[in-house]
């Protein structure tokens with residue numbers, strides 16, 4: 859079966875702590891594993907950027923659920939396509955604590971993006987730098 863990938867960006871609704879973001883990612887990881895969905899979630903204290911990839915129906919239904927989630931708003935799909943192979947073999951995430959922004963976020967993101975293509979890397983590295991402090 860062909861694989862599908864969706865990338866989107868959104869803004870946190872109100873204050874989302876690093877702990878809350880870690881809880882979102884943990885729950886997402888459990889569901890995604892069951893659905894054979896992999897990808898990456900990045901939170902920089904204000905914005906989320908996420909890639910979801912896997913069987914198309916699983917990716918689309920996860921995306922629809924995520925769009926309805928009131929913990930974020932202004933969801934904008936950046937990219938959507940059939941892909942030949944996964945860019946993220948497993949589920950990963952990187953987040954910044956809004957109270958204590960870390961200069962190492964960019965390095966963490968770069969490590970997670972090791973297998974990703976240049977366009978995906980550019981989106982994520984750019985987002986990691988976005989709205990810091």
Ligand SMILES: Cc1cc2nc3c(=O)[nH]c(=O)nc-3n(C[C@H](O)[C@H](O)[C@H](O)COP(=O)(O)O)c2cc1C
Nearest residue numbers: 882885886889890899906920923924925927929930
């Ligand atoms: C930024 C963000 C990313 C999320 N990513 C995922 C995800 O990758 N997979 C997933 O199943 N749920 C994810 N969720 C949670 C879903 O929005 C939803 O709460 C969850 O799937 C349960 O849906 P349900 O209450 O309709 O069963 C995410 C939520 C947010 C706010």
